[in-house]
Amino acid sequence: MLKITLExxxxxxxxxxxxxxxxxxxxxxxxxxxxxxxxxxxEHALDVKLFRIEGRKTLLTEAGKLMLRRVDSLLDEAARVEAVGITLAEGVESRLRIAVDEIFPQHLLYKVLDKxxxxxxxxxxxxxESVLSGxxxxxxxxxxxxxxxxFPVSGMFSEELCDIEFLGVASPDHLLHSSExxxxFEQLKSHRQIVVRDSAHGKNHDQGWLDAEQRWTVSHMKTSIEMIKSGFGFAWLPVPLIEHELLTGKLKPLTLNNGLKRTAKLHLLxxxxDLLGPAARTFLGELRYQCMYLATSDETLK
Structure with a gap:
């Protein structure tokens, strides 16, 4: 029997x-x-002194500081247990909130959501929809x-989901395609690069910046694609988002001597x-299935 209650x-x-x-x-x-x-x-149950009074201040003793670290974990876990109980009592959740990086293949996401x-x-x-650490x-x-x-998050569930390939591209009419x-990379730096800004508050990450002498920073991947199609610069773009543009010749891979392709890994977090309801679990299962299909398709194409 515990000597001390949660209250x-x-x-x-x-x-x-x-x-x-x-x-x-x-x-x-x-x-x-x-x-x-x-x-x-x-204090009586544990035979320790938790606080000391200094003037008008109530301060933790060393024992109190140690207990506080444990109590934080205890109360957090108790709150989780209650939340699980509420989830079980309510059954199917009424709302599912999902944050997805813009480089994730949209056609797969739509299939998962429809399912x-x-x-x-x-x-x-x-x-x-977010960018980088958003x-x-x-x-x-x-x-x-x-x-x-x-990016994975420490202290939370993290699973490698899929790899996304990036390709260095520009408009077919861009000056970068004028030579055979x-x-x-040094030659690239003299041309304008389009980069995508991190959507997280307080972050200052730009996706794939090459230290080009001139750059335009945008907030969305689609904006970057439209700018590059219009001939305003170059960038490394996720292949799933530009497959149509590559097939129709609206975007053309750069003839780089190395580093044409890059790979980014996406994580499921x-x-x-225990707090996820049936709908969330169905989303996870279908997402994993679609990403497994994506990986199989990529291997077939190689």
Missing amino acids: QWRMFKAVVDFGGFNQASAGVHKSQSSIHNAVQKI VSGEFPLLHIELI STELLENAEVDIAISP KTIS FDDG
């Missing part, structure tokens, strides 16, 4: 979070005496349930699998 640990945490017993009383809407009693019961909607017609799907930031901030991102000789 008592919550009162201890409240004193820390609000900076004192009086402040905690106002913050959690409980009497100061009940908070004092909860902390005293912990999920077919099985769960009342499900509201929210799709957020998906991981949304997941870390609990703004989405599932993310597809080039191969192009070096979510925080806690």
Whole structure:
């Protein structure tokens, strides 16, 4: 039998979070005496002193600091257990929030979403398209349930999903295609490069920048593709997004002496699998199936 209840640990945490017993009383809407009693019961049960008073300040002792690290994990896990229970009680979720990097093949994504909607017609799907670390930031901030991102997140479930090939391209009329000789990276730097900005707040990553003397930075991959088709610059673009342009000759691979192709790995990310409902699990299963089909197709083409 546990000597200390979760409620008592919550009162201890409240004193820390609000900076004192009086402040905690106002913050959690409980009497100061009940908070004092909860902390005293912990101290008596464990035979440790959790706080010390210096003037008007309530400070943690060394033992209190150690216990706080453990209590944070304990209360987080308790919240997860409650959330799982709520998920089980509610059955099928009413909403599924997904963040997807723009380089993921759209035709595969649409197939997955159509499959999920077919099985769960009342499900509201929210799709957020992002660039670079945008998906991981949304997941870390609990703004989405599932993310597809080039970057894994420590402390969360992360699974390698698929590889996306990038190709250095420009418009067929671009000056870079005027010579039959191969192009070096130094020669590329004298031409305008179109790069895509990281959609995460506070990030300053640009996708594939080559330190070109002139660059245009845009927020979306589709904008980059349109600019390059119009002859305004060059870039490395994800092959799944430009297959039609390559087939119709609207985009042409650069004749580089090396580094024409690049590869980016996409990861499937979510925080806690136990919190995912039936619709989310169906999405994951269909997504993995479609990506397995993509990998098989790529191997066949090689």
